[in-house]
Amino acid sequence: MKLYRFSKDHGKKVSKFNSDFIMSRVIQTEKSAHVGCMYLEENGVIGFHQAVVPQLLLILNGEGYVRGDKEEYIKVQPGDAVFWEKDEWHETKTDTGLTAIVIESEELSPSSFMSLEKG
Template sequence: MKIFNFSKEHGKQITKFNSDFVMSRIIQTEKPAHIGSMYLEENGIIGFHQAVVPQLLLIVNGEGFVRGNEEEYIKVQSGDAIFWEKGEWHETKTDTGLIAIVIESETLKPSTFMPLK
């Protein structure tokens, strides 16, 4: 398990086309990708299981705890991106609720765009 950061502080100011915003790049895929939203309510959990393909979980709202093969949980919050390799055991849970985007694809390399936390 690796934890990256995609918060505003790691983004780039975009001014092209008379724009004014910050973009934090996350991922580029070479093969098809599945992208979905996950909504965990208070005391919600994504149970302990193996990743079928490399998986990137982007916390966009709220906070929770993640773990890989180890039994120790690590606190995560909005702006954190958790990466699990194919076959890696993992779990996500929250006491207060969280919203996340999940990206699954055979060729995910989040270190290309995001710094480790």
């Protein structure tokens, strides 16, 4: 398991075409990818299982805890991105609720765009 950041303070200001916003790049893939949004309510859990393909979990709001194959949980909050390799055991849980985007693809390389925080 690796932890990255995609929060506003990790982005770059874009002014091209008279634009005024900050972009935090997350991923680029040439192979097909599945993108979904997960809504975990209070005491929600994505049970302990193996990743079928490499998986990137982007925490949008709320907070929770993630773990890999060890029973050591790491707190996650908005702006955190958690990456698990194919076949890696993992779990996500929350006491108060969280919303996250999940990206799954045979070809994910988050370190190409985001800096590694922990993991």
